[in-house]
Amino acid sequence: MKINNLDNQAFATMLRQGAVQLGRDKKVVNDLNVFPIPDGDTGDNMLMTLKAGCTALKDNMGTLSELASAASSGMLLGARGNSGVILSRIFAGLAKGLKDMVEADAKTFAKAMQAAVDEAYKSVPVPVEGTIITVLREGAAGADADSDLNHYFETLLEAMQTSLDHTPELLPVLKDAGVVDSGGAGLLSIFRGMNDALNGSISDEEIAPTTASTPTVELDKFTENSTLEFGYCTEFLLRLMRSKVDLDTFDEKVIFDYLNRVGESVVAFREGTIIKVHVHTFTPGAILNEMQKYGEFLTLKIENMALQHHQSTNQDNASFKVPPKKYGVVTVASGEGLINAFHEIGADEVIAGGQTMNPSTQDFLDAFARINAQHILVFPNNKNIKMAADQAAELYKGADIHVLPSATIGEGYYGIGSIDRDNANVEEVITSVTEIMQTVVTGMVSTAIRDAEGEQVSVRKGDYVGYSGKQLLSDSLNRVETAKVLVERLGAASRDVMLVFFGEQVPQNEAESLVADLQTQYKNLEIMLNNGQQPVYDYIFVLC
Numbered sequence: 001m002k003i004n005n006l007d008n009q010a011f012a013t014m015l016r017q018g019a020v021q022l023g024r025d026k027k028v029v030n031d032l033n034v035f036p037i038p039d040g041d042t043g044d045n046m047l048m049t050l051k052a053g054c055t056a057l058k059d060n061m062g063t064l065s066e067l068a069s070a071a072s073s074g075m076l077l078g079a080r081g082n083s084g085v086i087l088s089r090i091f092a093g094l095a096k097g098l099k100d101m102v103e104a105d106a107k108t109f110a111k112a113m114q115a116a117v118d119e120a121y122k123s124v125p126v127p128v129e130g131t132i133i134t135v136l137r138e139g140a141a142g143a144d145a146d147s148d149l150n151h152y153f154e155t156l157l158e159a160m161q162t163s164l165d166h167t168p169e170l171l172p173v174l175k176d177a178g179v180v181d182s183g184g185a186g187l188l189s190i191f192r193g194m195n196d197a198l199n200g201s202i203s204d205e206e207i208a209p210t211t212a213s214t215p216t217v218e219l220d221k222f223t224e225n226s227t228l229e230f231g232y233c234t235e236f237l238l239r240l241m242r243s244k245v246d247l248d249t250f251d252e253k254v255i256f257d258y259l260n261r262v263g264e265s266v267v268a269f270r271e272g273t274i275i276k277v278h279v280h281t282f283t284p285g286a287i288l289n290e291m292q293k294y295g296e297f298l299t300l301k302i303e304n305m306a307l308q309h310h311q312s313t314n315q316d317n318a319s320f321k322v323p324p325k326k327y328g329v330v331t332v333a334s335g336e337g338l339i340n341a342f343h344e345i346g347a348d349e350v351i352a353g354g355q356t357m358n359p360s361t362q363d364f365l366d367a368f369a370r371i372n373a374q375h376i377l378v379f380p381n382n383k384n385i386k387m388a389a390d391q392a393a394e395l396y397k398g399a400d401i402h403v404l405p406s407a408t409i410g411e412g413y414y415g416i417g418s419i420d421r422d423n424a425n426v427e428e429v430i431t432s433v434t435e436i437m438q439t440v441v442t443g444m445v446s447t448a449i450r451d452a453e454g455e456q457v458s459v460r461k462g463d464y465v466g467y468s469g470k471q472l473l474s475d476s477l478n479r480v481e482t483a484k485v486l487v488e489r490l491g492a493a494s495r496d497v498m499l500v501f502f503g504e505q506v507p508q509n510e511a512e513s514l515v516a517d518l519q520t521q522y523k524n525l526e527i528m529l530n531n532g533q534q535p536v537y538d539y540i541f542v543l544c
Contacts, residue, residue: 001199002150004148004149006109007103008063008064008067011064014194015054015057016054016057016197017193018192018197019047019207020193020203021192022190022193024208025189026044026047027043028185029189030044031449032181032185034179036459041081041358041384042081044357045081045082045358046081046083046087046190047208048078049078049080049087052074053071053088053091054207056073057074063101063102065100065272066273068095068098069274071095072095073271073274079388081384082383083186085387085391086120086124087190089123090119092116092119096115097111097112097113105149106146109145110140113143117136117137130168130171132181134167135163135184135188136160136184136187139156139157139160139188140156141159142159142162153195157188160188164188226306230305233280234263234278234303235300236299237277239274240294252268252275259277263280274298277291325372325374326373327375327419327421328371329346329379330371330377331378332350332412334534335532335534341532346419347416348371348373349371351364353385354536355536358384359385364389365392365396373399375399375402376400377402379404379416381406381407381408381409390403402426405434408469411440414440418432418433418436440542440543440544441468441490443467443543444467444468445465446536447465447538449461452472456472457472457473457474458475463482464478464483466482466489468490473489480514483538484518487541497528497543498518498525498526498527498542498544500514500528500539500541501531501534501540502531502539503537503539504534506539511539
């Protein structure tokens with residue numbers, strides 16, 4: 001059956017089927033990681049982002065334009081990892097291209113896809129060809145919009161597949177690893193699912209689960225004898241109404257200014273005629289009454305903050321009950337020992353996450369909201385987490401957010417420890433911290449999940465591999481031997497201090513014996529051993 005026009009119901013079904021298909025393919029997408037350690041989480045990140053968009057469509061059956069905008073807003077807050085952030089911007093562009101549309105034919109959808117391309121490229125500071133953005137761009141350029149939507153999607157998928165197959169020729173690191181781009185593969189999976197729905201092949205299976213945790217509520221935290229200390233976390237989608245405001249001239253700043261006067265931890269932005277709001281307040285009713293001067297609610301959630309469960313390790317904070325200060329710190333780590341170490345060095349909020357479990361934009365927003373500081377310094381500690389942190393920084397209105405370029409646990413640890421909290425000049429503080437981080441070297445030991453060739457070592461699947469950044473430095477069937485060679489090649493002989501965090505799979509006596517041997521070899525090096533309890537990495541070595 002040929003489909004000439006796409007309406008709201010079809011779009012919602014296509015989006016959900018895209019998520020179902022990605023759920024089926026997520027392990028394949030995850031396994032396309034370039035580096036030979038278990039760091040492949042592209043499929044999970046994209047799926048969690050897309051599921052957030054699908055969730056935003058529940059109980060919302062507006063026009064095609066309105067549904068596209070709602071899905072975009074959901075993905076914006078649910079975005080995880082670089083691939084998830086880019087995916088959220090792709091659908092933001094699609095929503096812009098479908099603005100004011102009740103239906104879309106092939107030509108209209110093709111124009112919306114070009115808007116998606118433009119938005120995706122803008123989301124990446126330095127666009128790299130051979131990635132998801134290339135697959136999107138070349139797919140959109142190769143699709144034929146001169147017929148019905150079925151033909152358009154058929155040619156779109158063909159062009160995307162051709163582009164994906166070509167990514168190793170554009171990006172040598174993919175060719176060396178023998179894989180195609182994982183983000184591009186995930187995008188193709190989504191559009192395949194959308195095409196299935198368009199052609200009537202709709203599955204009733206549930207979208208595959210991901211690693212995202214489910215919030216729980218502990219009702220005993222607020223009893224009949226409690227006092228309301230923290231107020232209410234209030235979230236809503238407000239549809240601006242023509243009967244109440246002039247949509248052509250209305251400036252949403254009047255709403256944002258009001259929220260900042262009466263509430264705390266405000267996150268607010270406008271998408272078309274929808275205002276998305278997150279605010280902490282003791283009087284949600286007053287805010288809701290004020291908002292109805294401008295529109296009507298699409299969704300509404302009010303939670304007593306004494307009952308809220310947060311993924312952050314600093315769960316009981318509420319930002320407006322904490323004494324104000326100049327600087328606050330948010331970072332990301334996994335493993336109880338590592339998390340405790342970051343708290344001890346000065347982090348206010350440690351978001352549980354890292355390699356293979358990237359936090360979302362919303363996770364960062366929640367962490368910001370629990371800190372009462374003029375400036376919040378953010379240490380992502382992973383390049384794949386920085387884009388979600390950057391996106392959260394753009395959305396947050398309650399403080400000045402500064403995302404620092406910490407790419408490793410070591411850089412984040414020493415960076416936080418070097419913050420001069422008495423210096424009122426934030427630019428000087430950031431410059432100093434950044435310079436300190438540049439002097440830190442971090443190496444990790446993990447288990448190889450496939451064969452790989454490095455300049456100094458040949459890695460075989462199942463070996464222990466030592467590396468720094470993307471440089472493979474040691475490899476052996478013996479974990480301790482791998483660690484010793486790694487430390488040597490990290491330049492331990494010329495360093496003053498080395499922190500050693502051993503992971504959840506490493507016996508303490510093994511770690512202690514390793515450190516004793518290293519101390520004998522490097523007599524002038526101060527070595528400090530910590531039980532990080534981190535997953536993925538058996539050892540993390542931080543040298544300064």
